[in-house]
Amino acid sequence: MRVSGDRVVQTGTLQELGPEAAGDTLRDIPDAVIMPGLINAHCHLELGMARGMLPRCEAFPMWVSRLRKSLDGAGPLQYREAARLGALECLKHGTTTVVDVGNTGESLAELAGIPIRSYPHLELIGLDPEVAAQRVSAALERLAGLPPATQRYHPGVTCHAPYSCSPELLRKVAETAGLRAGPYTLHVAESAEETAMFREGRGALFEFCRRIHPGLRMQQRESPVSFLNRNGLIPKGSLFAHCNHVDAEDIRILAETETSVVHCPRSRAFFNHGGFPLELLRRAGVNLCLGTDSLASNEGLSLFDEMAEFHREHPAVPSREILAMATVNAAKALGLAGALGCLRPGAQADFIAIEMRHHPEYDLYEEIVSEAHDVLLVAVGGEEVVS
Numbered sequence: 001m002r003v004s005g006d007r008v009v010q011t012g013t014l015q016e017l018g019p020e021a022a023g024d025t026l027r028d029i030p031d032a033v034i035m036p037g038l039i040n041a042h043c044h045l046e047l048g049m050a051r052g053m054l055p056r057c058e059a060f061p062m063w064v065s066r067l068r069k070s071l072d073g074a075g076p077l078q079y080r081e082a083a084r085l086g087a088l089e090c091l092k093h094g095t096t097t098v099v100d101v102g103n104t105g106e107s108l109a110e111l112a113g114i115p116i117r118s119y120p121h122l123e124l125i126g127l128d129p130e131v132a133a134q135r136v137s138a139a140l141e142r143l144a145g146l147p148p149a150t151q152r153y154h155p156g157v158t159c160h161a162p163y164s165c166s167p168e169l170l171r172k173v174a175e176t177a178g179l180r181a182g183p184y185t186l187h188v189a190e191s192a193e194e195t196a197m198f199r200e201g202r203g204a205l206f207e208f209c210r211r212i213h214p215g216l217r218m219q220q221r222e223s224p225v226s227f228l229n230r231n232g233l234i235p236k237g238s239l240f241a242h243c244n245h246v247d248a249e250d251i252r253i254l255a256e257t258e259t260s261v262v263h264c265p266r267s268r269a270f271f272n273h274g275g276f277p278l279e280l281l282r283r284a285g286v287n288l289c290l291g292t293d294s295l296a297s298n299e300g301l302s303l304f305d306e307m308a309e310f311h312r313e314h315p316a317v318p319s320r321e322i323l324a325m326a327t328v329n330a331a332k333a334l335g336l337a338g339a340l341g342c343l344r345p346g347a348q349a350d351f352i353a354i355e356m357r358h359h360p361e362y363d364l365y366e367e368i369v370s371e372a373h374d375v376l377l378v379a380v381g382g383e384e385v386v387s
């Protein structure tokens with residue numbers, strides 16, 4: 001591969017690349033696969049300090065309470081440190097782009113100074129429609145105080161989920177110019193409790209939300225996806241995390257709105273969420289990506305581990321398709337098909353080299369997605385950041 005500045009210029013055999021030109025630096029990496037850097041389409045880096053502290057398979061509201069307790073006393077410095085360590089862990093494991101979400105906003109400031117390609121989002125929550133306008137204007141002010149966006153750094157604002165935000169807040173964030181960086185991202189249809197809240201107006205999550213906002217009423221009996229769609233709250237090309245509990249009609253809406261779905265296999269297993277109708281989603285042509293979610297519901301931030309978990313759960317899915325979820329599909333979700341997640345002339349030179357002695361009798365993609373790898377080199381925009 002020949003790289004110039006931040007772009008890939010040419011790929012091929014050494015012979016095809018031709019002789020070295022003056023000023024070229026030749027790097028030979030034996031017994032390695034050079035491949036696109038991976039894209040983590042959903043994570044919460046600032047929650048890293050809760051790593052290993054929360055028990056598995058607990059009801060979601062209980063997890064939230066424990067998470068809050070484990071973060072008790074943490075201030076801006078701790079959140080920034082967690083975001084920094086998380087980003088470095090991502091790079092070390094070959095992830096060159098992250099779509100990050102955080103309540104405190106500290107990761108937005110921290111990621112500006114780290115050589116990973118990032119889409120950090122300040123995440124808004126608020127069921128009281130009265131607070132929507134004030135939350136959005138405070139978020140705009142916060143954004144204005146951040147370092148300016150660059151080729152690598154794209155700060156923005158998002159909402160948490162349809163169950164934790166009023167339709168007014170969801171609408172304002174979806175529509176306010178200047179808030180968005182990359183696609184509109186949201187947690188949707190993650191748990192059975194969320195479905196019970198929307199479809200039946202009851203359950204542990206509904207009670208939890210009603211304790212926070214006693215005025216909460218579920219007017220319609222419908223799925224979270226249908227609720228969003230009916231209210232015009234799915235901008236074309238959105239990026240929804242989870243979608244574990246979606247039915248055929250939800251999937252039709254996701255396909256129609258060209259919404260990408262970020263599947264988080266290890267976080268889903270941590271919560272024992274179940275669901276995730278993979279075959280229906282694939283058949284409808286929904287663009288599927290991979291994410292790690294946070295270290296409060298996952299043991300690590302490696303997308304190789306995430307791909308391996310997915311491969312174990314779904315051995316019939318072609319390995320090449322699994323790799324696409326962490327590369328070209330995620331790039332498409334970011335509106336950067338052809339520019340990220342692939343190594344072709346003109347693409348961003350976000351690439352990694354993983355240690356691998358290829359055995360021609362095995363499928364190369366299978367070898368890549370089925371286990372963890374030592375990452376020998378990581379480059380973002382042509383700059384070696386791990387080597």
Ligand SMILES: [Zn+2]
Binds near residue numbers: 042043294
């Ligand atoms: Zn999440």
